[in-house]
Amino acid sequence: xxxxxxxxxxxxxxxxxxxxxxxxxxxxxxxxxxxxxxxxxxxxxxxxxxxxxxxxxxxxxxxxxxxxxxxxxxxxxxxxxxxxxxxxxxxxxxxxxxxxxxxxxxxxxxxxxxxxxxxxxxxxxxxxxxxxxxxxxxxxxxxxxxxxxxxxxxxxxxxxxxxxxxxxxxxxxxxxxxxxxxxxxxxxxxxxxxxxxxxxxxxxxxxxxxxxxxxxxxxxxxxxxxxxxxxxxxxxxxxxxxxxxxxxxxxxxxxxxxxxxxxxxxxxxxxxxxxxxxxxxxxxxxxxxxxxxxxxxxxxxxxxxxxxxxxxxxxxxxxxxxxxxxxxxxxxxxxxxxxxxxxxxxxxxxxxxxxxxxxxxxxxxxxxxxxxxxxxxxxxxxxxxxxxxxxxxxxxxxxxxxxxxxxxxxxxxxxxxxxxxxxxxxxxxx
Numbered sequence: 001x002x003x004x005x006x007x008x009x010x011x012x013x014x015x016x017x018x019x020x021x022x023x024x025x026x027x028x029x030x031x032x033x034x035x036x037x038x039x040x041x042x043x044x045x046x047x048x049x050x051x052x053x054x055x056x057x058x059x060x061x062x063x064x065x066x067x068x069x070x071x072x073x074x075x076x077x078x079x080x081x082x083x084x085x086x087x088x089x090x091x092x093x094x095x096x097x098x099x100x101x102x103x104x105x106x107x108x109x110x111x112x113x114x115x116x117x118x119x120x121x122x123x124x125x126x127x128x129x130x131x132x133x134x135x136x137x138x139x140x141x142x143x144x145x146x147x148x149x150x151x152x153x154x155x156x157x158x159x160x161x162x163x164x165x166x167x168x169x170x171x172x173x174x175x176x177x178x179x180x181x182x183x184x185x186x187x188x189x190x191x192x193x194x195x196x197x198x199x200x201x202x203x204x205x206x207x208x209x210x211x212x213x214x215x216x217x218x219x220x221x222x223x224x225x226x227x228x229x230x231x232x233x234x235x236x237x238x239x240x241x242x243x244x245x246x247x248x249x250x251x252x253x254x255x256x257x258x259x260x261x262x263x264x265x266x267x268x269x270x271x272x273x274x275x276x277x278x279x280x281x282x283x284x285x286x287x288x289x290x291x292x293x294x295x296x297x298x299x300x301x302x303x304x305x306x307x308x309x310x311x312x313x314x315x316x317x318x319x320x321x322x323x324x325x326x327x328x329x330x331x332x333x334x335x336x337x338x339x340x341x342x343x344x345x346x347x348x349x350x351x352x353x354x355x356x357x358x359x360x361x362x363x364x365x366x367x368x369x370x371x372x373x374x375x376x377x378x379x380x381x382x383x384x385x386x387x388x389x390x391x392x393x394x395x396x397x398x399x400x401x402x403x404x405x406x407x408x409x410x411x412x413x414x415x416x417x418x419x420x421x422x423x424x425x426x427x428x429x430x
Contacts, residue, residue, distance in 0.1 A: 004076040005053045007037070009068050016069040018042055019142075019209065020062050025075070029057045037075060038062060041209050047336060055079050065142055136164040144169045148216070210305035221367045226403040229362045229374075230411045234419040236262075236378060237393045242425065246319075255323050259395075260298070260352055260375075264322060266421035267348065267373060268294050268314045269428055274414045278347045280368040281405055288405065297346035297366060298326060300333040307333045308366060310346045350375065354395075363400050370405045373418070374398030395422065 009018070022039040025031055031051045038049040055077030062074055136144070136151050143166050144151045154172050157164035196202050207215075239262055247256045271278045271294060279290045294315045297308040309329035311322060332338050349366040352375040363374040376396045382389040399415050406414075421427050 003079065004058055005055055005079055006076055007052055007074045009049075009070055009072045009074060017067040018069065020064055020066040020068060022064055023060065023062060025057050025060070027057050027059060031055065031057060031077065040068065049074065051075075051077070053077055053079070065139055140164055140166055140169065147173055149173060208304040210302075210307065214305055218364055221364055225365055225367060227365055227400050228403050228408065228411065229398055229400040230408075230415055231360050232397050232399075232415050232419060233394045234397055234422040235383070235392050236395045236422050239422055239425050240378070240393055255320075255327050257319055257323050258326075259354070259378075260350070261319050261322050261326065262422065262425060263350060263352075263373070263375060264296050264298075264311065264314055265319065265428055266418050266425070267296065267350065269421050270414055270417040271348065272315065273417055274410065276406060276410065277371050277401075277414060279370060279405060281370065281402065285404070291347055293345070293347070295345050295347050297343075297349035297369075298330070299349060299351040299366075300330050302334050302336070304336065307338060307343065308346065308349055309333050309338055309342050310344065312345065348372065352376075354378065358396075360396055360398055363398060365400055365402055367402075371399060371401040371414075374400065 019041045020038055021041045023037070024039070025035075025037050031037065031054060033052070033054045034050045036048045037051050040047045040049055058076045058078055060075055062068060062072070068074070136157070141151055144154075147169060149169055149172060151164055151169070154164050154168055156162060157168050159165045159168075236259065240259065243257055243259060243262065250256065275290055276288070278294065279288050281287075282289060293313065295310050295312045296314050297310045299306055299308050309332070311317075311325055311329070314322065317325075329338070329342055332342065346366065346369060348369055349363075349372045351363045351372060353361065354375050354377045356377070358376040360376060361374055363372045365372050374397070376398070378393050378395040380391050381394045383392040383394070397415065397418065399411060399418075401411050
């Protein structure tokens with residue numbers, strides 16, 4: 001009897017519980033190498049799960065709505081030589097023209113094939129599943145998770161044999177909100193539900209998972225961090241002239257240098273002067289954890305929402321190397337192909353609206369980081385030099401920081417350092 005190839009979810013680091021959005025094959029289907037078996041979704045990206053070998057699907061072990069993690073068995077395949085044989089018999093075509101390339105594919109494929117690694121930053125459901133597997137269906141547990149409800153706290157269910165239903169989850173949420181509002185403190189009254197169709201025609205559109213989870217994270221940060229935003233402007237006239245000169249020396253196939261890369265370098269140089277900006281507050285609020293590495297997150301707008309790929313060891317890399325890395329990760333972000341490592345380990349984040357416009361905004365700290373730098377569009381302005389007004393290219397900067405870690409004077413001094421580096425980039429060589 002021929003062995004079966006098992007395709008599993010590979011090691012994806014310290015992550016788990018990846019949502020299965022769609023399954024694109026069924027038992028009996030013949031799949032090719034790299035054919036998409038399923039679509040997975042995390043809080044940061046939607047990912048295709050490719051077949052690491054060719055063959056006939058024998059058994060599926062996942063379905064839409066399931067959660068998968070490292071080592072989860074996805075599908076078993078009859079090896080591709082048997083797959084071709086069965087396909088040829090069923091279709092009545094010549095096997096000779098197809099057997100050789102498929103046999104080569106089998107020779108190159110491992111018996112225990114693995115799939116793509118994906119990004120996820122969600123909480124584990126292991127305890128909930130083990131405790132409530134017999135009392136709540138996967139669909140109800142998924143519904144509860146989307147509402148932020150721990151089904152273990154729902155003591156009784158209204159379904160058959162005490163099974164927890166969606167209505168039980170909804171009633172639990174209503175009870176918690178009502179009690180919280182009555183007690184004050186952290187209980188925040190829910191927004192009223194309004195039937196907007198009474199005013200005219202409406203249409204509903206489901207938010208992407210990235211936007212839903214990003215909204216929850218931002219709300220948590222907004223409620224827990226006392227944030228201050230400091231606004232200023234940097235003179236980047238000479239910096240921009242230098243950037244244009246550098247790009248003029250490049251060939252048409254070379255990656256062009258953007259002003260954002262100079263901002264990254266200036267930011268890191270300032271952090272080296274003010275290490276408290278490269279720290280995180282411990283969960284109990286009693287200790288400050290200083291980091292010895294310098295990684296910078298860059299907020300990237302994608303069709304599914306905002307993601308933050310991380311440039312690593314920025315202090316050890318040159319502008320050209322960083323430019324290539326940023327171009328690669330930005331493209332992966334827009335395609336939904338970022339891996340877990342691409343979005344972890346940031347020390348500080350830059351959110352740039354320079355390509356769109358604006359004069360100022362208040363970025364929200366990407367906790368557990370303690371600061372974020374906002375950037376809007378630079379413009380020529382008349383600046384007094386002591387004798388006369390001269391045209392200078394001024395860049396608006398917005399620094400938001402966690403006031404528990406950084407006070408106003410430190411924030412102002414940090415911004416002054418960033419401005420100094422941007423105003424004379426030769427200082428980055430010192």
